[in-house]
Amino acid sequence: MGQNLTRDISFPLSSKKRSLLFVFIIVVGYLVKQYVAEEKRRKAAQKASSVSSDPERGRRTKKIGVDARFFAQVRKLLPICIPGFASKETVLLISLAMVLIARTWLDIWFSGFNGHVVKAIVSRDRKTFIALAVVEFGFMMWPMSIVNNSLKLTISALSLAFRSRLTRHANKNYLKDIVFYKISNLDNRIQNADQLLTQDIDKFAENLSHLYSDFAKPLVDMVLFAYKLGEAIGREAPIYMIAYFVGSGILLRALSPPFGKYTAIEQKLEGDFRFTHSRIIAHSEEIAFYGGGEREQIVVDGSFDKIVRHIKKIYRLRFINGIIDSVLVKYCATMTAYYLLARPVFDPRYATEFMGKLDADSTKIMEDYSRNLNLSQAIGRLILAGRDLTRFAGYTARVAELFDVLEDVNNGRYERTIVNKDANEANTSKVVSQNDLGGKIVARDGVIIFEKVPIVTPSQDVLVKELSFKVETGMNCLIFGPNGCGKSSLFRILGELWPLFGGTVTKPSASKLFYVPQKPYLALGTFRDQVIYPDTKTMARSKGFDDSKLMELLDVVQLSNLIAREGGWDVIRDWADVLSGGEKQRVAMARLFYHRPQFAILDECTSAVSVDVEVKYHEWLLRFDGEGGYEFRRINEDDLATPLLHPHNKMGKKKFAIGQDDDDMGEYADNEKNSSSGSNISYE
C-alpha cells in the first residue's frame, strides 16, 4: 500500500496542469522583468541627479542595506538603547523573552489540543468534546489572552524605553554648547534635524523593539517545534525545511529592491514636507501681508507630491515583491511542509515511531501535522523579518548619521558641500577639522583684540583676509560697511559661533559678552523668563533680582506698563506674537541690563524702537569697504558730517560693540526721557 502511495505523491502532471505551470512561469517571468526595468529606471534617475542643480549633487550616495555598515551602525546605537546589564531595558528584554517562550508553549499546547478536539468530533465522543472545548479551553483562554496582551505591552514598553534613551542622548548632544547652531550653519550633512530628532528616532525605536520579537519568537518556535517534530517525522526533515528557507531567503534578498534606501529617502521627504509647514507658522505674518498663501500652497503641494510619488513607487515594488515573497516563503514552504509530513505516512522507509505505522494514533498525526505547519510558519516569519530588516536599515542609517554628525560637531569636525559655480561640475565636499583651525583664543577681561584674524564664511569665502583692532571697556565702537561685507560674521567669530581659521582673538569669556540681535529671541515661558533669559527664576533670585528689582529694569526701558497689561510676571504667553517689534527690542535691552556684561554687541538692536542713532556716542569706527579692506580709527568731526554716518541713514547696516559700565543704564534712561522730548539717544 505504501509503495502505491509513494507513486501517488510523485505528482504526475496532466496536460491541464502543464498549461497552468506554463502560465505560472510566464507570470513570474513578467514580474521579474518589471523588477529589472524598475531598477534600470532608478539607476538612470540617480545618474541624472548627479549633474542636476541640486545642492546635494556630488554627495556620495551611500548604499543603505543589510550589510557590514548597517551592523556597525547598530553596534554603535545599541549601547545607547541598552546602556548596561543592570538597566530597565535588560529587564524588559528578559521579560519579553519569557513572554515569547510562554507564547510558544501555548502554541504547542494548542496544536496538541486541536488534535484532541478533532479526534473527539471524529469519534463522536461528546463527553470528551465538552471537557476539552468548554472546560479546558475555557480555562486556557485566560493565559492565552494574558500572554498575548503582555507581549504587546512589553514590546510597546521596550519601544518607549529605547526612544527615551535615544531622544535624551540626542537632545543632550544637540543642545550642548551651540551644537544646534553648528549643525545647521557650519555642517550641512543633515537637513531638518527636527525630523530626525522626533520622527526618525521614534520609528527606529519602534522597529528595533519589534525586530527583537520578530526574530526571537520564530527562533524559539523553531528550536521547540523542530525538536518535537524531529521525533515524529525524522530528524532530517526539519533540517530540509530550514535549508529550504535559507535558500529562498538568499534568493529573496538578491531579488529585493533597495527598500532600506527607499525608507531613508521617504523619511527625508517627510522632513522636507514638515519644514515647508513650519516655515509658514514661523513667518505667518509676513506671508499674510504679502498675500502669499497661494504661492506657499505651490511649495507645500510640491513637497507633498514628491512624497506621494515616492510612496507610490514603494507600494508598486512592495506589491511585486510581496507576490514573490508569498509564493516562495508561504506557499512553496507549505508545499514542502506537506511533503515532509506525508513522507513517513506514504513511504514506509521514512516511518517513525509516531508516523507511518498503520496503527499510529490519529491524534498524534494531527498534532505533528500542525507542528510541521507551525515550524514552516515560524521559519517563514523569520525570513519576512529579514525583509523588514531592510526597512529598519533605512531608519538605522538616518539615526546613525544624526549621531555621527552630533559627535563630529562636538569634536569640532564639520563637513560641508561647497557648491561648484560651474553647474556641470559636481559639488565638492569639504571637511574642516580642529587641525585646520590655526587660530587662537585668549581669555582676558576688559578688552577685545583681533590680531590678523581672517573672516571666513562656512562656505569658505574669505570676506576679510586679516583683521586687526583693539577695543577696551568703555570704548564705544561703531562697525560700519555695506551689506554682506562681514559685520555680523565678525560677531559670529567673536561669539565663537564660527571657527577661527587663523590669528588671535583676545576677549573675555563668553558669559561676559552679550549679543543683542535685531530680532530678539523670546523664549517659551513667563514674562520674567524673557527678561532674565537664559537664566532661570532661581538663578535670578540668587543674583539678587526679585520682581521689584526686575521692575526697575522695565522702568528704564519704559515697559513697566506691560506687567499690568499682560496680567503679571507669571503669565505664560507666546511672547513673540504678543509683543510689538519695538517692545521686543526693549525687552532685549532690559535683558542686557539684567546681565550687565563687560561688552555688549548691539546688532541694529533698536531699529524698531521709536528713537534713532546718535553717532556722537561712538568714538571709534571699524569700517569695511566690502571688498576685503577695512579701517579702524577714531571718529572725527568730518565723519559726523558725511551723509553715510548720518543718524538717519539706514543704507549701510550699523552695529555697535560697546563697553558697558555701571553708568550706562542711567544714561539710557536719561536718553529715553530725552527721546520723548525729541532728541536722540545713545543706542540706535
Ligand SMILES: Nc1ncnc2c1ncn2[C@@H]1O[C@H](COP(=O)(O)OP(=O)(O)OP(=O)(O)O)[C@@H](O)[C@H]1O
Ligand atoms: N551660515 C552661513 N554660511 C555661509 N555663508 C554665510 C553664512 N552666514 C553668512 N554668510 C555669508 O557671509 C557674508 C557676510 O554676511 P554677514 O551676515 O556678516 O553680513 P553683514 O555685513 O552683517 O551684512 P548686513 O549689513 O546685510 O547684515 C554674506 O555674503 C553671507 O552670504
